[in-house]
Amino acid sequence: MDVPVPASAPVSVRQMTSADCPAVADIRVRGWQFAYAGLIPRSYLDAMDVAEDTERCRERHARGDPAVVGLVAERAGRPVGWASFGPYRDSDLPPTDTELYALYVHPEHIGTGAGRALMDAVLARCASAGAPCVRLWVLRDNARARRFYARAGFEADGAEEVFEVHGAPVPEVRLTLWLRAPSRPAPSRLCRWLKLGPSGEGTTTAPRSGPTPR
Numbered sequence: 001m002d003v004p005v006p007a008s009a010p011v012s013v014r015q016m017t018s019a020d021c022p023a024v025a026d027i028r029v030r031g032w033q034f035a036y037a038g039l040i041p042r043s044y045l046d047a048m049d050v051a052e053d054t055e056r057c058r059e060r061h062a063r064g065d066p067a068v069v070g071l072v073a074e075r076a077g078r079p080v081g082w083a084s085f086g087p088y089r090d091s092d093l094p095p096t097d098t099e100l101y102a103l104y105v106h107p108e109h110i111g112t113g114a115g116r117a118l119m120d121a122v123l124a125r126c127a128s129a130g131a132p133c134v135r136l137w138v139l140r141d142n143a144r145a146r147r148f149y150a151r152a153g154f155e156a157d158g159a160e161e162v163f164e165v166h167g168a169p170v171p172e173v174r175l176t177l178w179l180r181a182p183s184r185p186a187p188s189r190l191c192r193w194l195k196l197g198p199s200g201e202g203t204t205t206a207p208r209s210g211p212t213p214r
Contacts, residue, residue, distance in 0.1 A: 007112040009075040013121040016070030016082065018061045023079040024072065025053035031104035039139050041166040071121055073105070073114045081105040081114040083122050088135055092159075098126045100136040119152050126179060133178045137161070140171040153177045 016024065029048045036045060061070075065086065073081035083103040087095035100122060105115045126134050136154065138145050159174035 004108065005075045005078045005080060007075070007109055011080075011112075011114050011117040012074050013071055013117050014074065016061075016072050016084075018058065020070075020072050020079055020082075021057040021061060022050075022054045024070075024082045025057050026050050027079065027082050027104050027106050028057075028102070029053055030107055034107040034110070035104075035142065035145065036139065039141055040170055041168050044166050068101075069125065071118060073118045075109070075114070080109040081118050083118045085122055085126070085134070093135070096132065098129075098131040098134045100134055103136075115148060119148075123152070123177070123179070132180055132182065133176055135174055135176045137172045137174050140173050146175075149175050 029050050032040075032048060033045045068084060068086035071083045072079040073083075081104060084101045085098055086101065088097040088099040089095075089101075103115065103118055103122070105118070123134065134154075135157075136149070138149060140160070154175035154177045156173050157176040160171065161174075162169050162171045164170070
């Protein structure tokens with residue numbers, strides 16, 4: 001953000017467009033560097049580049065996927081947060097389950113309601129679409145994010161996985177929020193080991209949930 005946006009300004013949430021890619025990349029990179037300090041190797045976080053992430057964002061947006069929804073939270077006409085969600089990506093559960101792939105807020109706007117506005121918009125859209133639940137992956141030791149999701153009603157469902165970043169193991173847990181009564185129990189445990197490439201675009205997104213505390 002070149003010009004600071006007042007954190008006291010009202011928040012609105014809208015659909016992401018291609019014009020938002022530079023701002024979304026900045027939010028994602030700054031969000032990672034803030035939220036994952038001490039959880040992911042500093043060498044990986046320092047190597048993240050907004051310009052490169054902008055190009056990847058533009059490529060993903062150009063390819064398009066009607067099942068994937070991107071939202072931005074705005075203040076004073078400037079994006080301060082971003083969320084993405086769509087069908088659940090792993091084969092252990094049906095794609096009718098919804099996955100919150102990412103939710104990031106610029107560090108200057110964490111704790112000001114932008115994340116809550118994004119979460120409310122995501123859950124409202126999922127409920128309107130008839131999704132039975134929303135699932136997400138969060139770093140096991142990201143206490144701030146886990147408190148945020150707990151306040152929204154998410155609970156750990158027993159699934160776990162570990163991915164590797166610059167040789168360091170980084171554990172994640174899956175959280176689930178049921179929007180209507182479940183018709184079947186979730187698996188009690190899922191354990192895997194994933195390896196993260198230099199760009200974060202390899203075997204999995206980096207990390208897959210990665211939502212930043214608000």
